Amino acid sequence: MEIINLKIDNKPVVVKKGTTVLKAAESIGIDIPTLCHMKLDDLNIENKPGGCRVCVVEVKGRRNLAPACCTEATEGMEVSTHTMRVVNARRTVVELILSDHPADCLICAKSGNCELQDLATRLGIREIHYKGEQSTYREDTSPAIIREVNKCVMCRRCETMCNEVQTVGVLSAVNRGFNAVVAPAFEMNLDHSVCTYCGQCVAVCPTGALTEVDETGAVIRALSDPTKTVIVQTAPAVRAALGEEFGMPAGTLVTGKMAAALRRLGFDYVFDTDFAADLTIMEEGTELLGRLSAFMEGDKNVKLPILTSCCPAWVKFFEHQFPELKDIPSTARSPQQMFGSIAKTYFAGKLGVKREDLVVVSIMPCVAKKYESSREEFAVNGNPDVDYALTTRELAQLIKLANLDFRSLPDEDFDQPLGESTGAGVIFGTTGGVIEAAVRTAYEVFTGKSLPRLDFEELRGMDGLRKATIDFNGTPINIGIAHGLGNARKLLEEIQAGTSEFHAIEIMSCPGGCIGGGGQPYHHGNAEILKKRQKAIYAEDKNKKLRKSHENPYIKKLYEEFLGAPLSEKSHHLLHTQYFDRS
Amino acid sequence: MPKIKLAEKAVDLIREICTKFNNDEGELINVLHQVQSKLGYLPAEVQEVIARELNISVAKVYGVVTFYSFFTMLPKGQHPISVCMGTACYVRGAEQVLSEIKRQLSIEVGETTPDGRFSLSCLRCVGACGLAPVVMVGEKVYGRVSPQQVHKIIAEYKEGCAAEAKTA
Ligand code: SF4
Numbered sequence: 160m161e162i163i164n165l166k167i168d169n170k171p172v173v174v175k176k177g178t179t180v181l182k183a184a185e186s187i188g189i190d191i192p193t194l195c196h197m198k199l200d201d202l203n204i205e206n207k208p209g210g211c212r213v214c215v216v217e218v219k220g221r222r223n224l225a226p227a228c229c230t231e232a233t234e235g236m237e238v239s240t241h242t243m244r245v246v247n248a249r250r251t252v253v254e255l256i257l258s259d260h261p262a263d264c265l266i267c268a269k270s271g272n273c274e275l276q277d278l279a280t281r282l283g284i285r286e287i288h289y290k291g292e293q294s295t296y297r298e299d300t301s302p303a304i305i306r307e308v309n310k311c312v313m314c315r316r317c318e319t320m321c322n323e324v325q326t327v328g329v330l331s332a333v334n335r336g337f338n339a340v341v342a343p344a345f346e347m348n349l350d351h352s353v354c355t356y357c358g359q360c361v362a363v364c365p366t367g368a369l370t371e372v373d374e375t376g377a378v379i380r381a382l383s384d385p386t387k388t389v390i391v392q393t394a395p396a397v398r399a400a401l402g403e404e405f406g407m408p409a410g411t412l413v414t415g416k417m418a419a420a421l422r423r424l425g426f427d428y429v430f431d432t433d434f435a436a437d438l439t440i441m442e443e444g445t446e447l448l449g450r451l452s453a454f455m456e457g458d459k460n461v462k463l464p465i466l467t468s469c470c471p472a473w474v475k476f477f478e479h480q481f482p483e484l485k486d487i488p489s490t491a492r493s494p495q496q497m498f499g500s501i502a503k504t505y506f507a508g509k510l511g512v513k514r515e516d517l518v519v520v521s522i523m524p525c526v527a528k529k530y531e532s533s534r535e536e537f538a539v540n541g542n543p544d545v546d547y548a549l550t551t552r553e554l555a556q557l558i559k560l561a562n563l564d565f566r567s568l569p570d571e572d573f574d575q576p577l578g579e580s581t582g583a584g585v586i587f588g589t590t591g592g593v594i595e596a597a598v599r600t601a602y603e604v605f606t607g608k609s610l611p612r613l614d615f616e617e618l619r620g621m622d623g624l625r626k627a628t629i630d631f632n633g634t635p636i637n638i639g640i641a642h643g644l645g646n647a648r649k650l651l652e653e654i655q656a657g658t659s660e661f662h663a664i665e666i667m668s669c670p671g672g673c674i675g676g677g678g679q680p681y682h683h684g685n686a687e688i689l690k691k692r693q694k695a696i697y698a699e700d701k702n703k704k705l706r707k708s709h710e711n712p713y714i715k716k717l718y719e720e721f722l723g724a725p726l727s728e729k730s731h732h733l734l735h736t737q738y739f740d741r742s
Numbered sequence: 743m744p745k746i747k748l749a750e751k752a753v754d755l756i757r758e759i760c761t762k763f764n765n766d767e768g769e770l771i772n773v774l775h776q777v778q779s780k781l782g783y784l785p786a787e788v789q790e791v792i793a794r795e796l797n798i799s800v801a802k803v804y805g806v807v808t809f810y811s812f813f814t815m816l817p818k819g820q821h822p823i824s825v826c827m828g829t830a831c832y833v834r835g836a837e838q839v840l841s842e843i844k845r846q847l848s849i850e851v852g853e854t855t856p857d858g859r860f861s862l863s864c865l866r867c868v869g870a871c872g873l874a875p876v877v878m879v880g881e882k883v884y885g886r887v888s889p890q891q892v893h894k895i896i897a898e899y900k901e902g903c904a905a906e907a908k909t910a
Pocket residue numbers: 304317320321325327328329330353354355356357358359360361
């Protein structure tokens with residue numbers, strides 16, 4: 160490994176060859192402002208078009224300023240990061256960007272979280288010396304994402320996420336010069352494109368050009384309507400990230416405070432999607448075992464591997480891109496939709512409330528869940544099973560609006576019966592978690608034996624593609640895991656080619672799984688945050704008394720009182736679904 | 743944008759061109775160039791076929807088509823009019839000439855008249871700066887064009903067509 164010595168702001172630095180000036184400066188605590196650049200370590204995600212020039216620095220002996228994010232450190236280099244010349248150049252660049260940017264920070268969804276706004280503050284911009292034409296593009300609203308193209312600064316991070324990481328290919332830079340923007344083909348609306356609504360473009364957009372559809376207003380109206388019973392479910396990944404919105408360190412678990420906050424917001428019952436995750440395992444696990452036993456008995460028509468189906472962006476992805484494989488994923492609905500379905504039948508019945516008067520709200524780390532809840536098959540006579548799906552960020556917004564001092568709230572429990580969950584339900588929030596939960600239950604049902612261990616380290620981690628073989632008492636079960644749709648694509652191509660070695664595959668669209676979902680607090684390019692959230696999820700699992708879905712007493716009760724058995728006719732009707740060819 | 747259904751023949755032609763370039767995405771610009779020279783323009787449906795053949799996203803193809811003003815998504819008129827917007831032409835009044843053409847034909851740059859007779863585009867320096875401002879109709883070059891002359895130039899082609907129609 161070659162070593163490079165250089166000086167940044169007169170401080171000596173030693174770095175590996177190939178390191179950029181930006182990283183070298185960072186290593187000694189010098190923070191050079193950036194806009195277009197983004198690098199998510201460990202996930203192999205990088206966007207460095209070198210286009211914005213916000214990161215320019217002075218290099219001794221060079222006439223022009225150099226962009227730090229894409230200039231390699233070289234031996235003996237002398238770099239100045241904050242001379243007058245540099246600062247003026249940065250200010251000019253930012254002023255030019257602002258001269259073609261709508262100045263509506265006061266009412267922008269991204270205000271307070273916007274990297275452009277931060278830059279303007281940091282550089283002390285008080286006046287824009289360049290008056291020019293303002294571009295005007297129409298707004299594009301879809302069931303989950305709003306594109307406000309006027310706010311696009313052409314950093315092209317969204318393109319990197321959509322094309323390279325997700326391989327969906329919806330977004331591309333179009334037109335040139337002043338008219339250049341990032342848009343879907345033929346500037347069609349997202350709604351008409353093959354967009355999966357994974358929201359990874361939203362997660363990395365530095366400005367308010369891409370945001371989720373805001374449903375907080377509708378939820379507030381429902382909460383203040385005395386004729387409605389309003390209940391809420393919270394997805395596993397939310398509790399591992401919500402605290403960040405209130406200044407708590409990444410990886411702080413706030414399960415109890417979140418329940419307390421929801422109760423104070425006026426929800427009549429505070430329930431947990433983890434309960435529905437346990438239910439998903441009962442259905443999906445049974446389906447897996449059914450297919451496996453048929454396969455072992457020599458049934459040639461059985462479809463293997465079975466693919467998980469909890470992630471709506473992944474579902475939309477294969478419906479568009481691999482419609483011929485639509486019989487392979489499990490037919491089990493996602494936990495969000497199972498919850499909605501059970502809430503508006505079983506629970507509404509228990510309360511004696513009509514389904515129209517029961518409003519189901521979910522809190523999700525996810526943007527695609529908004530789209531999922533709007534799919535027609537998840538409604539009865541036009542009344543959706545899940546009325547509103549808010550992101551983690553939207554929940555934080557509600558809590559701030561209600562003036563709750565989140566950090567000093569007491570820890571409270573979820574309500575029953577739809578609030579009890581096991582550790583298996585919790586780990587649905589991270590890549591590898593759904594399949595580990597399935598293994599814990601399937602193993603015991605299949606072998607009739609109690610598991611000798613509960614932690615399957617071989618299924619955990621952050622690598623984009625992972626595989627492991629689990630010994631089901633003499634029967635080896637091959638498991639594949641992919642997060643990020645580009646990784647999923649590789650596994651699907653193997654299946655298409657008939658070379659897949661797997662019996663079961665877990666797929667989550669977002670890097671890291673739902674902990675890295677498009678609706679989570681912004682990580683601003685710091686991938687460490689995802690790892691801390693993942694750790695928190697596994698810690699929550701460890702803390703649970705029950706860690707296997709089939710041991711959840713309320714799940715047992717639900718089958719006894721209402722559903723009968725997994726894959727019963729009623730279960731099929733309420734908890735399973737079908738997929739469509741959208742190619 | 744009106745959806746058109748591509749003729750089997752056109753699809754085969756596009757495939758052929760893509761194969762000639764080994765379906766290599768790095769050759770996208772050349773593929774687009776050749777397809778446009780055969781079909782005259784690159785409507786959405788054509789871009790979709792190209793994207794499929796080269797195994798890239800339609801958005802990317804569309805991005806390249808909209809980046810280069812040479813490519814067009816609309817069929818060219820019988821008489822494509824191009825106005826040079828190079829520096830010399832610009833300072834000698836090309837913009838006024840352009841707006842006069844737009845006004846008389848009621849179309850914008852990149853559009854075609856509803857009767858399909860004229861289309862309008864802008865070019866960068868065509869290398870005849872001595873004649874600035876320069877307008878081209880098809881292959882024919884008009885130099886030192888003033889807004890007042892626009893009517894006459896256009897009329898030439900209207901009549902030309904009428905005459906052709908008579909003889910036909
Ligand atoms: S939501 Fe996902 S699929 Fe849709 S445009 Fe954004 S990154 Fe692409």
